[in-house]
Amino acid sequence: MEAGYLAHASLLPTNYFNAPAKEFILTHSLQTYHVYTNNLSFGNNNIIKQACLFNFNLCYNERVYIVIYYLFIYQLEKTGDEKMNSVLERLNPFFEWITKIAGTNLLWVLFNFPIAYLALSLFTVKEMSQITQLLITIAILAPFIFFPATTAMFGVVRKWVMKEEVPTLRFFWKYYKENYKRSLVGGLVLTVLWAIVGVDYFYFHSRIYLGSYLFLFLAVWLFTITLFFFSHTVHTETKFGQALKNVFILSIVNPILSFGIAIINLVILYISVMKLTFLLPFFSGAIISFLGFFAYYKVFTKLVLFEQNVSEQKSVVES
Secondary structure (H helix, E strand, O other): OHHHHHHHHHOOOOOOOOHHHHHHHHHHHHHHHHHHHHOHHHOHHHHHHHHHHHOOOOOHHHHHHHHHHHHHHHHHHHHHHHHHHHHHHHHHHHHHHHHHHHHHHHHHHHHOHHHHHHHHHOOOOOOHHHHHHHHHHHHHHOOOOHHHHHHHHHHHHHHHHOOOOOOHHHHHHHHHHHOHHHHHHHHHHHHHHHHHHHHHHHHHHHHOOOHHHHHHHHHHHHHHHHHHHHHHHHHOOOOHHHHHHHHHHHHHHOHHHHHHHHHHHHHHHHHHHHOOOOHHHHHHHHHHHHHHHHHHHHHHHHHHHHHHHHHHHHHHHHO
């Protein structure tokens, strides 16, 4: 630490200190170092006072040199602390988001543990019959496990998009219980649709290659509908049939945004599964749900505003 103050002395600006003054401060800096450190918390005035009293045997100019030196290193340290605090303040929201995303994603994985275990088993088996058996098991369990847990995750993420701070665990469990039946029924319908599209895709892929592109497009669209179903479930309280109709309409109102978010999420999912598998338990699900609800909320808000404008124009015409 004392060596640091000697280093500071070598940095003294030339407009305050000439060569003899610097040499004098270097000679006496160790002698007066403890005066500075012991009285730093009392502010600049006390530093000046203590430096002058301690160096009573020095001439006036020499005491002034020492005082200015103390003020110089005090300001130097203060500026460094302010910069560090500024950096930490800027990074703090980033770390808070990382914590929220990781915590929510871990909860989602925990509630999906049976399906997560079966999904990981897909990477260990090689025979097609075993893969088919695992996929069928996952499809059967999905409406009862995957869909309610994912709906709960979308409920928590909805609060983030709407800039509301909520306890993650409590609200995850709240949305899980409130929407379990609705998620289960929706999961049954969507799982059947996913099974049809998936079987048709692999069928045409092996026989009519160009025909598989149609079902690949339908898979991306169905992925958008699935994201919007989760979002619509936690954002509105409409009847199930009306909710499916609304989700279908919302998925085609802004196709560029909807399909763009779907493709981005599919890319994230591919990278998480094939390249960076550590993202799966900590980030992938929460990030995908955040982007999915963000796109849904944009489309939903614009559609509501459009309907309000139309109703206002009708009322004006009728009046």
